[in-house]
Amino acid sequence: MSNDAMHSDDKQITDGRKRYASGVLKYKQMGYWQPDYLPKETDVIAMFRITPQEGVPADECAAAVAGESSTATWTVVWTDRLTACELYRAKAYRVDPVPNTGPGTKTEQQYFAYIAYDLDLFEPGSIANLTASIIGNVFGFKAVKALRLEDMRIPVAYLKTFPGPATGIVVERERLDKFGRPLLGATTKPKLGLSGRNYGRVVYEALKGGLDFVKDDENINSQPFMHWRDRFLYCMEAVNKASAATGEVKGHYLNVTAGTMDEMIARAEFAKSLGSVIIMIDLVIGYTAIQTMAAWARKNDMILHLHRAGNSTYSRQKNHGMNFRVICKWMRMAGVDHIHAGTVVGKLEGDPLMIKGFYDTLRETHTPQCLETGLFFDQDWASLNKVMPVASGGIHAGQMHQLLTYLGDDVVLQFGGGTIGHPQGIQAGATANRVALEAMILARNEGRDIWNEGPQILRDAGKWCSPLKQALDVWGDVSFNYESTDTSDYAPTPTVSA
Amino acid sequence: MMTNYNRRVTQGQFSFLPDLTDTQITAQLEYALGKGWAIGIEYTDDPHPRNTYWEMFGNPMFDLRDAAGILMEINNCRKTFPSHYIRVTAFDATRGVESPTMSYIVNRPKNEPGFGLVRQEVDSRAIRYTIHSYATDKSEGERY
Numbered sequence: 001m002s003n004d005a006m007h008s009d010d011k012q013i014t015d016g017r018k019r020y021a022s023g024v025l026k027y028k029q030m031g032y033w034q035p036d037y038l039p040k041e042t043d044v045i046a047m048f049r050i051t052p053q054e055g056v057p058a059d060e061c062a063a064a065v066a067g068e069s070s071t072a073t074w075t076v077v078w079t080d081r082l083t084a085c086e087l088y089r090a091k092a093y094r095v096d097p098v099p100n101t102g103p104g105t106k107t108e109q110q111y112f113a114y115i116a117y118d119l120d121l122f123e124p125g126s127i128a129n130l131t132a133s134i135i136g137n138v139f140g141f142k143a144v145k146a147l148r149l150e151d152m153r154i155p156v157a158y159l160k161t162f163p164g165p166a167t168g169i170v171v172e173r174e175r176l177d178k179f180g181r182p183l184l185g186a187t188t189k190p191k192l193g194l195s196g197r198n199y200g201r202v203v204y205e206a207l208k209g210g211l212d213f214v215k216d217d218e219n220i221n222s223q224p225f226m227h228w229r230d231r232f233l234y235c236m237e238a239v240n241k242a243s244a245a246t247g248e249v250k251g252h253y254l255n256v257t258a259g260t261m262d263e264m265i266a267r268a269e270f271a272k273s274l275g276s277v278i279i280m281i282d283l284v285i286g287y288t289a290i291q292t293m294a295a296w297a298r299k300n301d302m303i304l305h306l307h308r309a310g311n312s313t314y315s316r317q318k319n320h321g322m323n324f325r326v327i328c329k330w331m332r333m334a335g336v337d338h339i340h341a342g343t344v345v346g347k348l349e350g351d352p353l354m355i356k357g358f359y360d361t362l363r364e365t366h367t368p369q370c371l372e373t374g375l376f377f378d379q380d381w382a383s384l385n386k387v388m389p390v391a392s393g394g395i396h397a398g399q400m401h402q403l404l405t406y407l408g409d410d411v412v413l414q415f416g417g418g419t420i421g422h423p424q425g426i427q428a429g430a431t432a433n434r435v436a437l438e439a440m441i442l443a444r445n446e447g448r449d450i451w452n453e454g455p456q457i458l459r460d461a462g463k464w465c466s467p468l469k470q471a472l473d474v475w476g477d478v479s480f481n482y483e484s485t486d487t488s489d490y491a492p493t494p495t496v497s498a
Numbered sequence: 499m500m501t502n503y504n505r506r507v508t509q510g511q512f513s514f515l516p517d518l519t520d521t522q523i524t525a526q527l528e529y530a531l532g533k534g535w536a537i538g539i540e541y542t543d544d545p546h547p548r549n550t551y552w553e554m555f556g557n558p559m560f561d562l563r564d565a566a567g568i569l570m571e572i573n574n575c576r577k578t579f580p581s582h583y584i585r586v587t588a589f590d591a592t593r594g595v596e597s598p599t600m601s602y603i604v605n606r607p608k609n610e611p612g613f614g615l616v617r618q619e620v621d622s623r624a625i626r627y628t629i630h631s632y633a634t635d636k637s638e639g640e641r642y
Contacts, residue, residue: 170597177547180511180588180600208502210514233623240627244615245500247507249547275627365594386594431503435514442512442522445529464516467503 005109006095008057016081024075027063031086032072035059037093039116045153046134047376049098050111051146051319061144062092062113068138070121090117099489110319112150112376124161127287127334135322149322152329153377160382162333166297166304168385169363169410172337175277175303176212176249181441182409183212184433185253187392187416191217196226200234202426206419207242207250209430213412214238216255218282218309228258228267236274253280253305253338261289268296278303283327284310287334294335305390306336316485323486325354325374328361331387338388344406346394351484352406362387363410371490388412396475397436397468401454404440413437423474428467435465500612507545507610510585510602520569523586523604527565530588530600536560537568538589539575541582541605543641546613546631558589572604581607581642607642 010028013019019030027033039045046069052061066072070090071080094114102109123129139147173179188194188202203214214235222228235252243250256267256279264281271279279302281293290306297304314321324341331339341358342350357373363386367379391407392414403413415433422429439461444450450457455476462469499505504514512518518526530537538558542549555575562568575584584605587598611632618626633641 170595174597177509177550177601179598180602210503210508229623233625236627237625240629241615243547244613244629245502247500247545247547247613248509274624383594427503431514438512438514442515442518442526446522446525447529461515 004057005052006058006097006111008060010060020076020078020081022076022078026060027067027072028060030063030067030072030076031089032063032066032070032092033059034091034093037091037116039093039153040118042119042155042157043116043153044119044122044130044134044155044158045377046115046117046149047151048113048115049146049148049150049319050095050113050144051108052111053143053145056143058095058097058111058113059092061111062095062115064141064143065113065138065147066090066092066115068141069115069133069136070117087118088121090115090121107319108145119155119157122158124158125163125291127291127330131287131330139320146320148318148320149326151323151374151376152326153379154329154333156380156382159333159380159384162384163295163298163335164332164384165337165387166294166302166335166385167337169337169388170386172303172388175301176251178212178249180409181437182404182407183388183412184210184430184437185213185215185390185392185412185414186211186419186430187215187217187414188220189217189416189420191220192223193225196230196234199226199231200238202420203235203252204238204242205426206430207239207252208245209419209427210246210434211250211419211430212248213251213253213278213414215253215305215414215416216280218255218257218307220255221257229270232267232270232274232276236276239276249277251277251303253278255280255282255307256293257282257285261292264289264293265296268293268300268302272300272302276302278305280305280307281336282307282309287330290331290334290336297337298335303337304335305338306331306340308340318486323374325357325361328358328387329379332362332381332384336387337385338390338412340392341389343391343393343395343403345399345402345479346391351487353488354484354486355406359389359407359411362389363408372488374488386410390414392416394478396478397432397471398455398458398476398478400436400440400458401450404437404444405451409441418471418475421474422467423470424467429471432465432467432471435461435468436471500610505610506606507583507603507612509545509547511600512602518602518604520573523572524565524569526586526600526602527568531563531565533588533590533599534592535588535590535599537562538587539568539571539584540587541575541579541584543582543638544631544634545583545610546634547629549631552583552585555584558587576605579605583607609642 098110101107254271315324342355390412396418419429536558539555540552542552588600590599614630616628
């Protein structure tokens with residue numbers, strides 16, 4: 001590592017006349033690089049992965065990101081001097097080369113840049129305001145070739161301006177009367193084309209067979225083949241009938257995503273009037289819409305499920321965009337109760353260590369710094385409720401021991417194809433999943449080594465449960481072993497790192 | 499008679515498995531005790547899904563840390579209420595939880611009549627649903 005790539009010789013200009021003379025200065029000269037700065041307890045800290053343009057030293061890049069995400073513009077303005085500008089300026093205070101990047105590797109040189117922001121730069125309780133700074137203009141800024149927001153430390157003082165999850169894991173379990181095991185769900189398939197009446201059939205069969213929840217998919221709203229009111233009415237008939245058939249509380253995530261806020265609220269009110277315990281929204285509706293629905297959910301005792309539709313457009317590639325762990329943090333602040341956060345073993349992107357970082361962020365009361373799971377900061381969650389992660393996408397009963405080992409108890413395991421595609425029918429598919437889960441929980445609690453004995457535990461249960469035996473026969477060997485793109489920079493992982 | 503897969507109320511962690519033996523229950527008790535949780539025994543003759551407060555067979559046993567002793571209490575409860583639903587609940591007092599962490603049924607009536615669904619048709623095709631425990635058609639104490 002040459003010093004030239006890391007550091008420029010530019011120094012902060014402290015003489016007021018020179019500093020505020022009209023013209024263009026380097027961001028370091030303007031004061032956005034403060035290597036001696038010690039972040040305050042109340043500062044928001046953001047950590048970016050920076051790929052500098054050719055010839056721009058890393059510290060100048062970091063200063064530029066600090067400048068463009070706080071007070072700076074492209075040229076010096078005298079009006080800074082009317083303000084407490086030293087306070088409002090974000091401060092880049094640390095730059096580290098990213099391991100396994102640069103000369104001799106497959107990846108061009110990248111840097112981790114740490115930037116501290118004073119609390120007063122942000123409006124209380126507004127994800128939109130926070131993100132307009134942190135992931136605003138700065139991501140199109142020419143001095144960096146690529147930029148990725150890797151992690152944030154949100155100070156307790158700022159967290160306390162957010163209500164957090166409307167319901168939270170603990171209260172959700174109490175309301176549903178379900179303890180000591182993951183919840184089971186499925187997404188209705190085919191996701192598009194079913195009429196309301198046919199759609200409700202899938203919901204009823206899956207719930208009666210043993211699932212706790214069924215789910216609308218992200219793109220089922222109100223299309224020509226099924227108007228939303230029809231879907232809500234038939235789904236609630238299915239939910240209540242299944243509840244009576246089993247003696248359990250059941251639910252269906254009614255997706256209220258729509259073109260306007262007014263329409264979303266109207267759909268949510270209708271779901272409430274029908275007695276649904278849960279509604280659903282998509283990430284693509286935007287941060288303010290999510291916060292609005294979270295406030296509505298809190299006021300109306302409704303569990304709020306968030307489908308992360310759209311996240312992979314900016315979270316999957318390692319050099320640009322943002323890491324999903326930051327979305328997890330923002331969504332816990334915004335107040336959702338469920339969020340899809342990966343399966344490790346299913347069909348969608350997911351390195352085991354990265355996913356542990358996401359799950360910890362959603363479920364723990366305090367997450368210590370842990371570089372191998374991608375958590376760059378110690379984070380106190382200040383009593384904000386816990387978010388229930390949802391594991392969905394290409395998982396089946398034969399993986400139950402792996403799912404339980406990787407993901408733990410506080411998770412919704414969603415087997416869509418693995419329920420509806422069962423050769424004996426949807427009820428049998430649901431029963432297979434429920435039996436597999438209960439058998440695995442029982443065995444784990446008895447102290448058995450489920451990671452190694454899991455397949456045998458499932459086969460044994462299949463001896464008295466033919467739906468499970470059939471599920472294992474059909475899907476037992478299906479797996480999705482692809483390399484992950486988003487992996488830890490700090491630890492050897494089971495998949496190949498960049 | 500109920501028509502679901504096992505013809506029974508499926509509340510709790512293990513209702514889809516064959517009824518737990520005393521040895522299996524003991525292993526689950528030991529798991530909970532190992533986590534520092536307190537065990538409570540509750541019974542009811544109305545298993546309605548929203549009947550939250552089953553009767554307590556004594557307070558949760560915060561100071562009894564011996565699985566054999568707890569199993570003895572479970573069996574006392576079974577003797578007293580042989581045809582009731584009996585469930586074992588574990589309580590975790592850890593900050594951030596402070597809620598049940600396990601719940602499973604260890605006794606149930608031979609015949610489970612289940613529930614009816616009462617539909618009240620209201621405006622705009624909406625329906626108000628009420629789940630009705632058939633067992634509660636009889637008075638308390640005469641249900642099973």
